[in-house]
Amino acid sequence: MSDFDDAPLLRVSGLTHRYGNTIACRDVSFELYPGEVLGIVGESGSGKTTLLDCLSGRLRPSTGEVAYDVRGRGLLDIHRQLSEPERRMLMRTDWGIVLQDPREGLRMRVSAGANVGERLMAIGARHYGEIRAQAVDWMERVELDLARIDDPPSTFSGGMRQRLQIARNLVTGPRLVFMDEPTSGLDVSVQARLLDLLRRLTRELNLASIVVTHDLGVVRLLSHRLIVMRDGEVVEHGLTDRVLDDPRHPYTQLLVSSILPV
Amino acid sequence: MNATGYNFAYLDEQTKRMIRRAILKAVAIPGYQVPFGGREMPLPYGWGTGGIQVTASIIGADDVLKVIDQGADDTTNAVNIRRFFAKTAGVTTTEHTTDATIIQTRHRIPEVLLSAHQTIVYQVPTPEPLRWIEPREAETRKMHALTEYGIMHVGLYEDIARFGRVTTSYNYPVRVNARYVMSPSPIPKFDNPKMDQMDALQLFGAGREKRVYAIPPHTSVESLDFEDHPFQIETWEERCALCDADDSFLDEVITDDAGTRMHVCSDSDYCRDRQEAGHVGDGGPE
Numbered sequence: 001m002s003d004f005d006d007a008p009l010l011r012v013s014g015l016t017h018r019y020g021n022t023i024a025c026r027d028v029s030f031e032l033y034p035g036e037v038l039g040i041v042g043e044s045g046s047g048k049t050t051l052l053d054c055l056s057g058r059l060r061p062s063t064g065e066v067a068y069d070v071r072g073r074g075l076l077d078i079h080r081q082l083s084e085p086e087r088r089m090l091m092r093t094d095w096g097i098v099l100q101d102p103r104e105g106l107r108m109r110v111s112a113g114a115n116v117g118e119r120l121m122a123i124g125a126r127h128y129g130e131i132r133a134q135a136v137d138w139m140e141r142v143e144l145d146l147a148r149i150d151d152p153p154s155t156f157s158g159g160m161r162q163r164l165q166i167a168r169n170l171v172t173g174p175r176l177v178f179m180d181e182p183t184s185g186l187d188v189s190v191q192a193r194l195l196d197l198l199r200r201l202t203r204e205l206n207l208a209s210i211v212v213t214h215d216l217g218v219v220r221l222l223s224h225r226l227i228v229m230r231d232g233e234v235v236e237h238g239l240t241d242r243v244l245d246d247p248r249h250p251y252t253q254l255l256v257s258s259i260l261p262v
Numbered sequence: 263m264n265a266t267g268y269n270f271a272y273l274d275e276q277t278k279r280m281i282r283r284a285i286l287k288a289v290a291i292p293g294y295q296v297p298f299g300g301r302e303m304p305l306p307y308g309w310g311t312g313g314i315q316v317t318a319s320i321i322g323a324d325d326v327l328k329v330i331d332q333g334a335d336d337t338t339n340a341v342n343i344r345r346f347f348a349k350t351a352g353v354t355t356t357e358h359t360t361d362a363t364i365i366q367t368r369h370r371i372p373e374v375l376l377s378a379h380q381t382i383v384y385q386v387p388t389p390e391p392l393r394w395i396e397p398r399e400a401e402t403r404k405m406h407a408l409t410e411y412g413i414m415h416v417g418l419y420e421d422i423a424r425f426g427r428v429t430t431s432y433n434y435p436v437r438v439n440a441r442y443v444m445s446p447s448p449i450p451k452f453d454n455p456k457m458d459q460m461d462a463l464q465l466f467g468a469g470r471e472k473r474v475y476a477i478p479p480h481t482s483v484e485s486l487d488f489e490d491h492p493f494q495i496e497t498w499e500e501r502c503a504l505c506d507a508d509d510s511f512l513d514e515v516i517t518d519d520a521g522t523r524m525h526v527c528s529d530s531d532y533c534r535d536r537q538e539a540g541h542v543g544d545g546g547p548e
Contacts, residue, residue, distance in 0.1 A: 085408045107395070107416070114419045121419070122412030128422050128488040150423050 009034045009176060009208050010055070011075060015064030017050050024050035025232040028064070034175065035206040039219030039240060041255070042229035048212045049180065051229070054079075055210060056097055056178045057087050068176075070094075092119050096169030100181035102161035105168070106153045112139065112164055113149040119172045138167040142197060159190035163197065170201065177202075179211045183218055195221050216259055220244060228252045264349055271318040271351040277301055281319035281474070285465060288476035293438030294406070295389050300472035310343055310368060311469025313385035317366050320381065320465070321347065326354045328362035333370035333511065333528035340368075359531050369432075371453040373510045373532040376462035378479060384447040386468040389475065391435045391445040411443045414486055422491055431496065437484045438477055446483075452495045452511045457483040500525040503546035505536035522547045 008031040015028040025047035032038055042048050053059035055066055060079045067075040070082070071094065078087055091097070099105040106115050113135040120131050139146055142163040153161050162182060169177060182198065183191040199222060202209055211222055219226055219240060226243045228236040228251065236249040247253045269275065277299075284298035303311040321327065327347050331340040335357040343366060344355045356362050359372040366383040376382060392402040395413050405411070414435055421428045434451035438444045446454060447466060457464065457477060464477040477483060487493040501508045503524040510532055512525040524546030527533035 088408065088410070110395075110416055110420055111423055113423055114416045117419055118413065118416050120412075121415040122410065124412070126415070126487075126489050128419065129490050131419065132423070 007069060008032060008075075009036075009069050011065075011067045012055065013065050013067075015051070015054055015061050015066065017047075017054055017059065017061045023232050025054070025229070028227075028234055030227060030234075030237065032176075032208055032210065034208050035202075036225065037202055037207075037209045037211065037223040039223030039226045040210065040212045040229060041214060041216060041219055041226065043214060043255075046229040047232035048214075048229055050232075052178055052180055052210065052212045056095065057091055089123075092122055093172045094174050094176065096166075096172075096174040096177040098162070098165050098169055098177060098179040098182050100184060102153065102158070102165045105165045106161060108154045109152055111150045111152055112144070112156070115153060115164060115168050116171050119168065123172065134171055138171050141170075141201070142167045143193075157190075158186050159194060162186065162194055166198070166201070170205070170207075173205075175208060177207055177209045179209060179213075181213050181215075182211065184213070184215065191218075198222060216244065216256065228255065264352070268350050270323070271321050271347065272304075273301060273315065273318045277315075278319035281315055284474050285316065285320070285476060288465070288474050289463070289478050291442075292477055292481050293442030293444040293475060295468075295473040295475045298472055298474055300469055303469065304346075305342070307470040308387060309339060310366070310385040312467030312471075312474070313366050313368070313383050313469075314343060314346070314467075315469060316383045316465050316467035316474060317343075317347065317364060318351075320383075321351055321353060321364060323351070323353065325363045326356050326361055327364050327366070328356050328359060328531075329366045330370060330372070330529075330531075331368045333372075333513075334530040336530065357531050358535075359529075369448050369450075370511070370528060371449055371456045373527070373529045375456075376460060378461045380462040382460075382462055382464050384449075384464065384466045386445065386447040386466045386473075387470070388433075389445055389466065389468040389471050389473040391443050406442060409441070411437075414443055415488070418486060418488065418491075422488070428487070428491060428493075434493075435486050437486060439481050440484070443486070444475060444477075450496060450511055451485065451493075454483070454485045454493070455495065459483075498525060501543060502527045502533060502536075503543040505533045505541045506543040507533070507536055507541070517546065 010032040013029045016026050017024045028051060040048050054061040057078050065077045066079060068078050070076050076082055116135040116138050117131040125131050139149055144160060144163050153164055183194055213219060223240050226240045227234050230251045236243055236252045244256055247256050281298055284296045288296045303314055329340040329344040331337040347353055348355050359374045364381050368385045390402055392405055396402050418428050421430055432450050433445055433448045434454055436444055436446050459480050461479055463479055466475045485493040498512050504526050507527055510527045510529055513528045514523050514525055516523050
C-alpha cells in the first residue's frame, strides 16, 4: 500500500562532508517519499555512516542541504533553517534512529518499559497508566515477551535488544526512521525474524526509512530503492531489483558477484 | 574572635566577593547551577565544604548561626562547623531555630517555619539532578538549557513499575520557578513542600563540584510526579516518644540488642521546645 505522495519527505542536494582534507562523502543528492524505504550500500569506509549522520541531524555537513518536510512548515534545511532545540525535538518525535549497537540506542540499566516510555515522557506525557499501556502495546507489536517489561535490556539477547530499540523509536509515531546496520551482529534466523518485523511495521505504519547496510540480502528484502556508494560518491542509484539484477557500474557488479552463495 | 592569623570567617575577602557574585547570579536565576572557584577548606569533601564556603561569604559579625546535621545540633559535623565559625568569625551561635539568622544544614529543613530575616544554607554532595542518567556534563548543561527534562520521569517510572509507588525518599527532584529541575540535596521528601514559597532565602553549596544555586524567597518549588501517582510525603503511625509530636519527621532509634525501637523527632530543637512547653510522649518501650 505504499502509494507515494507527490511531495518528498526528505530532499538531499549536493551534500558533501570533509574531515580535514579527507572527503567522506561527495555531492550526494536524492529524494525520499513518504512510506519509501531507501537502502544505502557500500563497503566499509565508503562514507555510508557519515552520510547517515548528516541526514539524521547528528553531523552538520560541510556543504549541501538536507531538507525535511517539517509538519506544518514544509521543506526546511534541518542544519541551517531549524534551531538546535527544534532539531532535537524533531529527532525524538518525527524521526527514529535504530543503531547497529543497541547498547548505544538503549538505556541499558533502566527497564524495557521505561526505555519505550522515555520518548513519551520527553514530549510531556505525565500519566503513568497511559505510558505503561503504550509500552505494553509496543512490546507486543515487536513480539517481545510482556513478562520481561520490567527487566533491563542488559538481560536481553541481541535480537530482543534490537526489537526493543525499534519499539522505543516507533512509540511517538515517527514518519522517518534511520537504521544503521540494523541486523548485523545477529545470527541468521534472528535476522530473518527481525527483517520480517521491519517489513511488516514499515508497511503498516507507512514509514519512510533509510537503511544503511553492507548486507545486500537485507536491502533486497527491505528497500524499494538503492544507492550504491564507493569512496564517498554515489556510483549507482535505482530500484533495488534493477540494481541488484542488472548492475551497471563495475563496482556494483563486483559487489553483487561477491555475495557468497549458500 | 579567638583564632588569630585568619581573616574574618576564614576565607579572604576576594574569595568571599567571588562567591557572593556567584550567589547573586544564582538568586537571579532560581535553580540554575552557577560554577564558582571553590577553595580548599580545612575539612574533607563531603563534610560540607560547599555549605561552609557559602556561609563564610555571607556571614556578618551580627549574624547568629545555627548548624544542623540530620536535624540535630549535637552531631559531629554540626558541632565542628558551628565551632569553626565561632572561632574564625566570633559570631554568636545558637541551637534555637527561631533565634538564628543563618542556618547551615545537612539532610533536613527545620520543622519550624523559617521567616524572611533568615537564610538557610544547604550542603550539597551532587548538585546535578540529571547526573544519574546522563554522565556527560556538556550534555546535562544542554538539557537544562533546552528544558529537556522528560528523562527525570524515567526514574519515577522505574520506581512505580517495580514497587507500585515512587520510592525515592530523599534528594527528590524538584522544579524551581517552573523552569529549572533542581536537586534539593539529600533532604527527605518530607521537607520538599517546605521549600515551596518559603519566606527565607535558600542557598545551596556543592564544594566538590564547585557549584552554588539558590531559591529566592516566595518562589514556587514543585516536586516532580505523575498525574495518576501524585507526590506524597512520608507518614508515620507512631508519634514522637519524647514530645508526642505527630507532625514532624521521625527517626527510628534502636534501643537494645533485641530490636526494641522508639521513634523520636529528627529535629532536636523542635523536640526540646515541645518538651519544655509541657508535651510528653509515651517514653518509648521500657
